[in-house]
Amino acid sequence: MRGGSTILAAVLVGLWALVYLVTQVLVDPALSVLPTLAAGTVLSVAAVLGYPSALRGPRGSRLAGPQPDPGVRPIAAAGRSMPLRSGLTPDAARRTAELIRPLLGGDAIAIADRERVLAFVGPGADHHLVGGALQTKVTARAIERGRTVVVRDRSGMGCPEADCPLQTAVIAPLAIGSRVVGALKVYRVQPEPPPRGLVEDMASMLSLHLELAEMDRERRLSAHARLDALRAQINPHFLFNILNTIASKARTDPEEARQLLLRLSDFFRYAVRQDGHFAEFAQEYFFVRTYLSLEQARYGDRLRVRYDIDPQVLTSRVPVLMIQPLVENAVKHGIADKVEGGTIHLKARVDPLTRTTSIRVSDDGVGIRPEVLARLTNGDGGVAPAGPVEHDGEPDQTRAGGGVGLRNISERLGSLFGERYDLSIQSTRSGTVVDLRVPLR
Template sequence: MRGSVTLAAVVVGIWSLLYVVTQLVVDPPLTVLPTVGAGVAITVAVVLGYPSVLRGPRDRGRVRGGGRQGDSERGFRDLAAAGRTLPLRAGLTQDAARRTCELLRPMLSGDAVSITDTEDILAYVGPGQDHHVAGSAMQTSAAPRTVRQGRTQLVRDRAGVGCRKPDCEVVSAVIAPLRIGQRVVGTLGVYQARAEIPPKGLVEDMANMLSLHLELAELDRERRLATDARLDALRAQINPHFLFNILNTIASKARTRPEEARELVLRLSEFFRYAVRQEGHFAEFAQEYFFVRTYLSLEQAARFGERLDVRYDIDPQVLTSRVPVLTIQPLVENAVKHGIAGKKEGGTVRLRARVDPLTRTVSIRVSDNGEGIDAAVLATLTEQHNQRAEDLASPADRDTLPGAHAGVGLRNISERLHALFGDRYDLQISTPRSGGTVVDLTVPMR
């Protein structure tokens, strides 16, 4: 409203001045047509130029404000985009910190960006990097103060920064803590070579995002450690009685049938080489298949002979699929130990494997026609399988469960599969009316 009144007053003034000049000052006075034409032209020019001339300062302020708002929105967009690719997702390392600083420097309105742990500089990019060296102790007093106090530090002068080098280019800074949970694990610092400090809110938002990535990295690390521990437990679970029987068989055949004894030694070495030296958590099904066949041939040679019948039904397409290592053999071993071993006449173990290209899954079935699993043990295993990994019975409790010896391998496998796949796998145990036990495992194709 105020701008409209001003414009109206200006237009009235223009026509009044035009009347005085054209009718009173000029001699002879101008006629009506030139006077009106000049007035209309001047009025149109003023009206069109009104936003930039009469209200220019206010509008420029708006433009500047709009620029700040645009910069802020652009900053948050950059922040969100950076959040999807931040290298710190791999953990708080020097290489990840350096790449993160290089990524963040253009969007945090700072001359230099630094990431530290609680004691040392992990990365520093910008003015002052000649003495703020990665791997060395923090050069400022502001960064350690952030770690001690656990809150953002705003530094507006060189003395507040407290750099050990007196002529350091850094004059001001915003330094925010990085956390994993409630624990401060480092700092994110944005430094300026002038007195104007970087935007505090933007730096804190980025520090919070980095902290979230560090928490996820920590969870990944803990999950890997737990998964490695379960794999080591499966390796250590190789039945000593199985080894004892094999060695006795080799010793007994060493004199009478040396070639058979030599063949058993070779198979046994292949068995343990694969079990102990297999790296990573996945291997081709063909390797696991060979491992299972080696195990069963040793069991037949050392203990069961013709009492153990083995049937294989393997889809050739499954051979190149990658499956969790040391998963199929424990299932087959359970079938032999707890299904066939108790039957005087022996029995049959079947291994079946298929690939479903539509659901991109690998299905594995291990079955036997042995004594079957005890109903109490089956109920306990089913109940634990339906729980989350964090809700499973503690190691101290497992040995007190009914049939704990028979089920510890299945529980270990289930926990490791949960750590590897989350809810994207299925492990079902059943006892058909015809007898025996059936274990069905379905895992995502890799």
């Protein structure tokens, strides 16, 4: 390709030299600049379009050179949609065996865990029963040693069934990291065993999918644990204070007390019963408004709230119980400590270009102390997902919601989105701004 580019450049230089010679030297009088440039440009474009340059590649190059192995593309295509990506289950094993059987040159395909046959497709299925114990001794040996076993004759199979049609086999272990969890077995009814390299490559691909499935499972467990922690974090002092407010209202305004009890019931019903990790923003928005209405009943005119919500956000899906803790931090650590109170702003937008949902919670309260903010963030305003915030050698209980809660949120976002989210804090003595950006769902 580099040689083709050099030749093309030389051709263009020669063409421009020829244009100059004809228009400026041989012609009397010489042509003006415009006709000269036009002639040179036309010839250059014709040369580029007509020449098989490095940008286009030489004509017929798709037919030149070595052709790829015809088996590579089907195996790669199968790998992208491998059912074992959901885990080593009987259904996933059966669909995987049916998918890879034509690719491995075997008559029968089996997938097993350490104790039983999960799937068997092909001759021998009448006695290699799915769900039954492992029939061949070589399978147990491959799993135990973590190495591929090649069986080259009927006697080495170790199958107790005398009429078993399977004569040769390649059995490769399936592993998650260094832990062997099962085996891929490719059988033939002919004396020549299946290609060992092909079977081992497929076993490695299946092992990779099993590792990814294990990571997904651990990530889901972690996300569930974070969600349970957020539910448990609902401050008992909040409940105690709201109940005191309702008790006092019951004497002065029984109807308002009844309304507050209904809102409190809605608040805890949503927090406890919400299933899954995502909900429509409209649901989370209602939850936040319910919480703030309860706090406003307690603080009265000291707590003011402003909402700036783009209607497009209402149908987007956001992590459950993710916005309310941010608003609660603004109330507890921004407005509650300010004698004259303050205002909390909740703003939400959808950016269709970057496909993100952005949420901002801001207040004009007392702000976060610099030393606490330094422990919460990683230097650029992002929340550092680490252990609990400490103050003077002891856990900072007064800011547990702001410290542990924010870090809990950050770790939960990481388990849900990986690196595809942003949570940052900016705080001064005149207030705090928390920005959250998550992928649009």
